[in-house]
Amino acid sequence: MRCDGYGRPARRTGAEHVHDPPLATSPGLDWLLGFSDAARGVGWNARSNPSLEWNLRRTRVLLDLLGAPDRRLAIVLVAGTKGKGSTAALLASLLAASGVRAGLYTKPHLQSYRERIRVDGEVISTADLESAIVGVRPQVRAMRRLIPAAGEPTTFELTTALALGHFAASACTVAVVEVGLGGRFDATNATDPHVSVITPISHDHMRELGSTLRLIASEKAGVLRPGRIAIVALQDTAAAAVLSKAAKSVAAVLREISPLSAEAATRYGLALRGAYQRQNAAVAIAASRALAEHGVPFRERAIARGLRQLRWPGRFELVPSRPPIVLDGAHNDGSALALAAAIHAELDGRRVRLVIGMMKDKDARAVVRGLAPIALAVYATRPDSPRAADPNEIARLFHHVPVRAFDDLASALGAAGADARTGETLCITGSLALVGQARNLLGLPVAARLWD
Structure with missing residues (x-):
């Protein structure tokens, strides 16, 4: 019996309650994930040429071998540190x-690899993902x-190519593409964006991008294009x-965009x-207006x-359980401060029981x-x-x-739930991978659709 993290049966939510099996259980997905490094993630492959420019070259060649599906789409490339996925x-x-009709390519996923690829907000089907994988193998x-x-491609490079192929095959007009890491040498930058977006920049991936905001910003600036609009x-x-x-x-x-007023x-x-x-939201609205200048009919x-x-899901997501739970993937200095401010505002200044787990390549001190x-x-x-x-x-x-330490999320969540008193809230944070696990433990479904 599946439980909700406190030992109670997980609640079901009807027809949209979709639970994927664990990753790497289908032949196609096994093959795709075989191009990644288990210790570093889908953007690395020990059998790839490690020179950074090859990230772009491999992806561009894969796209061209697929018939350049990205050339049939208006591309919006979304870089930054905080809020890329939300934007x-x-x-x-x-x-x-x-x-x-728009395709949406984001990372990471929470519960299913399919969440990375959506058309009109709907997650790619298992059959369509398998078909797309079959289509890219000869390339x-x-x-x-x-x-x-070039060496081998990475899983992220392959997923970028097959996602754009899926969007073109699905008759999308626009592809909204979230950058994986940085910008200048990211696989997604092999495309030619009509509009480039840069969300707030803070400290993250400093080993790869540099230790200062100036250095990090210079990498993010790599997504800018001559004569094209940059929404910042x-x-x-x-x-x-x-x-x-x-x-x-x-x-x-360059168009610098202030937040919407309250x-x-x-x-x-x-x-x-x-x-x-x-x-x-303000950046997304500005990007929509910029697309309209390229003939995309925004109203x-x-x-x-x-x-x-x-x-x-997973971005200040409030789960109405007992006790209530906030799920948020904050994992760097800027996102931690934003989460703290949101909790203070949304919970009337009350403190929370914090369940936290992080990846070892993150700046845990800054998050704490x-x-x-x-x-x-x-x-x-x-995680x-x-x-x-x-x-x-x-x-x-x-x-x-x-403070207490636990080897697994289920134990930590169980202890926090048992300690919680009436009126208290739990917050699970530190990694989107941890948030995805929490959603599974709580019996929450894969988000099959982002809107109705």
């Missing part, structure tokens, strides 16, 4: 509300023959200066919780519907600094991943608050 999802929802063999120096969220002064200079150097049209967000009925989502009167209809002030008690645990950080090491970073 991409909001943009896709706004387009759908205007009657525009991998062809690439090996044509450019053996409000940034730290250092990051803003880098982006402004980069836009001028490539003759991109009054405007209320008037539109913005469904996503947290004040930081007002910035993401201003559809804004309210687009912002109101979106459901985006952001979240410690809102913690009533801490239950440190680990189910070889990249997981030791929960005991995370526990040692908290001071002046009760």
